[in-house]
Amino acid sequence: MPEMKTRWDIFCTVVDNFGDIGVTWRLARQLVTEHGLAVRLWVDDLRAFERLCPEIDIDAVQQWQHDVDVRQWPAEWQPTEAADVVIAAFACQLPSAYMDAMVEREKPPLWMNLDYLSAEDWVIGCHGLPSVKYKSVQKFFFFPGFQKGTGGLLRERGLLERRRQFQQDLQAQREFLQGMGIDPAPGAQLISLFAYENSGLASWLDAMAGDSTATHLLVPEGRILGDVERWLGVQGLAAGAVHVRDALTVQVLPFVRQDQYDRLLWCCDFNAVRGEDSFVRAQWAGRPFLWHIYRQEEDIHLDKLEAFLELYVKGLSAPAREAISGLWRAWNAGEKIADHWQLTRKHWPELEKHAEAWCQEQALQADLATALVQFYGNWI
Structure with a gap:
């Protein structure tokens, strides 16, 4: 039997x-x-x-x-x-x-x-x-x-191998993005934004709009949309909406199934994520990211944030460590993050290399x- x-x-x-x-x-x-x-x-x-x-x-x-x-x-x-x-x-x-x-x-x-x-x-x-x-x-x-x-x-079996193949296949990425109605301008940095409400968002959007590098910001439907609406001065943002302000293009995406969200993260140069599930998936993407931790009473979530940062920044140079830590702390405090973002951008190559190294280290478990x-x- x-x-x-x-x-x-x-x-x-x-x-x-x-x-x-x-x-x-x-x-x-x-x-x-x-x-x-x-x-x-x-x-x-x-x-x-x-x-x-x-x-x-x-x-x-x-x-x-x-x-x-x-x-x-x-x-x-x-x-x-x-x-x-x-x-x-x-x-x-x-x-x-x-x-x-x-x-x-x-x-x-x-x-x-x-x-x-x-x-x-x-x-x-x-x-x-x-x-x-x-x-x-x-x-x-x-x-x-x-x-x-x-x-x-x-971490599903073969996940990192699938991710690596996808990130090395520019045609596969283009087809995936086109399938979601995303058509970034050549040379634009691609950023995903999935977060809780955050009063610090406006300063970040200002910084990206005023940057010399074009940014295409992908915002899946969720709780952060209200803050995006206020910055744009519009109401009723929904999936499919595209707004351009100076160097920043903001595009609202529908809530997608998990395998599609994974590939979205793999396509982006930087991912802002929230909670637990997207937090882990951003790490498997091997790209620099920003975590919006779920707020808890008496700010005990900040202890969890610091505990993760202490582990994550090991191996970074002191300036890069201070830049990414400052960005995360300001974002989770709802503070203006424009200066932190500009500082983080200065250490981009090191942070990219570190994100991949962290991913590989976690995959050893x-x-x-x-x-x-x-x-x-x-x-x-």
């Missing part, structure tokens, strides 16, 4: 952005395609999911997408047999009836809390440790991370999906 596939349940609560579902959707697909697992992905907001996977039926209780069993997480939970491995993404609370089903299994499942990504030192000490217990079922901490002793980052599977293998 063929061996039964190990069954995994991933639970995702969509908070107020796309990072939660973005991460869990990538993870679920990779566990199926690369590790041959049977995965159910429980999601409480299929409308947010639809932005990443347009073929989703937002009314379906159960459906198959990319060989993942997608389930609507209902308000009224129905009796469901617990899986062999249970992942509560980002500390979401499992249904109490499901937790009882975990207890009722002859062999308790491996129960993990897949936590938020952080570069803070304490993560290494907590990764893989037991957390709370529910009756006979033990939960474990599982932390993605950038250093040895963590769970690593989401096991990817997150593989690390989860290995953790389960060690546990049993």
